[in-house]
Amino acid sequence: MATVVIGIGNPVLTDDSVGIRAVRRVAEELAASAGVATQEVYSGGLRLMEAMAGYDRAILIDAILTPGGRPGSVYRLPLAGLWETRHSRSTHDAALAVALEFGRLAGLRLPAEISVWAVEAGDTATFGERLTEPVERAVPVVVAEVLRELESRQGAGV
Numbered sequence: 001m002a003t004v005v006i007g008i009g010n011p012v013l014t015d016d017s018v019g020i021r022a023v024r025r026v027a028e029e030l031a032a033s034a035g036v037a038t039q040e041v042y043s044g045g046l047r048l049m050e051a052m053a054g055y056d057r058a059i060l061i062d063a064i065l066t067p068g069g070r071p072g073s074v075y076r077l078p079l080a081g082l083w084e085t086r087h088s089r090s091t092h093d094a095a096l097a098v099a100l101e102f103g104r105l106a107g108l109r110l111p112a113e114i115s116v117w118a119v120e121a122g123d124t125a126t127f128g129e130r131l132t133e134p135v136e137r138a139v140p141v142v143v144a145e146v147l148r149e150l151e152s153r154q155g156a157g158v
Helices: 014-029 045-052 096-105 133-155
Strands: 003-008 036-041 057-064 074-078 113-120
Touching: 003 014, 003 045, 003 133, 014 036, 014 057, 014 113, 014 133, 036 045, 045 096, 057 133, 074 133, 113 133
Parallel strands: 003 036, 003 057, 057 113
Antiparallel strands: 074 113
């Protein structure tokens, strides 16, 4: 089963880069693994959907801002539970569910299984290439969770 792990974010917006930083570490850990690809995606919507095309399974890693959330908290979210993108005025950044439906209607082979790992961000507005401390501490946690998920699926013959 072909799997892609995708880190999503903006590499110059402080904590918004957590998905990118995490997927780079996942890539280092999986250097010799067959059947698992990694990618960095700098926007959502159609571009994210295109990055998943051709794979059977996708694991997404991204920053999240929730009301009252504690920076550095790590969540595993169901795809169905995700809300709209914050930049919904552009078709290039349409909600992921909309982009996936569009891709399927266009005949693209898209993953049947998509899981989402999110790290609660503290600062996604400041230009900077460093994560805040709590989010930096969360990177090895989310990387370990993604690797555990990959390992459990491989052990199950998936």
